[in-house]
Amino acid sequence: MIKFAVIGIDHRHVFELIEGLTSAGATCAGYLSTTSDARVLQGIEKRFPQLRAVDNADEFLQDPTINLIVTAGVPSERAQIAISAMKHGKDVLSDKPGVTSHEQLEQLQATVRETGRLFAICFSERMTVPSVTTAQRLIAEGAVGEVIHTLGMGPHRLNRAIRPAWFFDKKYYGGILADIASHHVDQFLVLTGSTDAEIAHASVAHFGKTTANDFQDFGELSLVSTTNRARGYCRVDWFTPDGLPTWGDGRLFIAGTEGSIEIRKYLDIEGRAGTDHLFLCDRSGTRHVDCTNEPITFFAKLVNDVQNRTQLAVSHEHTFTVCRLALDAQARAEQVQKP
Known part of the structure; x- marks a missing residue:
């Protein structure tokens, strides 16, 4: 069973990410309650009252049963959230944009190479x-x-x-x-x-x-x-x-x-x-x-990727090419x- 946690609830896209993954059979371990937008937190509490809220990201990063970290944080903070998660042995699903600078993109690519973890961005449109x-x-x-x-x-x-x-x-x-x-x-x-x-x-x-x-x-x-x-x-x-x-x-x-x-x-x-x-x-x-x-099928494919170490939902090559071109x-x- 794939278990995920949410670190970064600053954009309403987080609702779709949680719903998509849970519908695909993944289990949500909870979310970090820190946010820049109280309306998003209220939306999570209303839509997902069963989910556990924590006030320290390490509680998820140090949990060996959690496979995937999801982030819809402030855009400029998403890359660092992803890098930290991958260095703790987690795969990552980010809302777009996953990066806001070429420097962040280079750091993400290096972390993927070093850790062997999966990094995906949900280009929802x-x-x-x-x-x-x-x-x-x-x-x-x-x-x-x-x-x-x-x-x-x-x-x-x-x-x-x-x-x-x-x-x-x-x-x-x-x-x-x-x-x-x-x-x-x-x-x-x-x-x-x-x-x-x-x-x-x-x-x-x-x-x-x-x-x-x-x-x-x-x-x-x-x-x-x-x-x-x-x-x-x-x-x-x-x-x-x-x-x-x-x-x-x-x-x-x-x-x-x-x-x-x-x-x-x-x-x-x-x-x-x-x-x-x-x-x-x-x-x-x-x-x-x-x-x-x-x-x-995106979320089901992503869950399969986490389980089987594949890149069927979206490849790293495609994700990073999109990021580079948008930044260019x-x-x-x-x-x-x-x-």
Whole structure:
């Protein structure tokens, strides 16, 4: 039996990580109650009243029965949490972004080599979204031919009143491209079958009127695969309007040589109810695909990886490549950004 513990409950994504692992058969030993956001702690207490809270991380790190440490801590602190866990013989699952600097990435890679432990990041906009899983299957079946371009849109709701202070401070969140654009780097590599890429263009900006001028509320980047012919673009921002009934109208367009796919991940704003709408256009016509029953396998695969020392859920190579490219985009954007 796989047992995990949570160190770092500063982001609401922790709820999904706990639910996903327990649904996959893992047992949660509890969580470190320290947090920068009391609302997240209250959410855990409400959703998982049976879980044990501790006030010292060593209680989990020193426990030989715990196999896996999960973290959704302050982004700039996640790498150090992971490094400490791996040096104590634990595997690690991190919320994204798992790193906020190239230095942290190098330290993580070195620790993985030294300890032989597993380190994974949950890029949830692919790994836990049924419509993207369906798209992967259709692409593998040849539905659109060779994928030559992806276009991702990742608007998010700001929810300024309920965000902790670190959310607005780049030294803690790492920058908008290092943070939420990492989802789109992950999707580009997987959907195009690329193992690496280069950043062709990147920019960040501040447009909002309710946040400080140094808060990055808009970002974009362009990718060019270095292992095939594919190219990609993504735009991320914090401008989801209050009238939208979900946190963001996440959209993904996939262009192939023989067809195309459009995904409306979280809603169809004037059409069908529910989530996970996929629209396929190929030589035989167009059709809507309901993806709500597509199984999510990431957490089950991760539990299997911890048990069998495999990397079926996500490989280290892929995880670290996504991190590097997102950080490269962030660094490049900062160099070209004008006041």
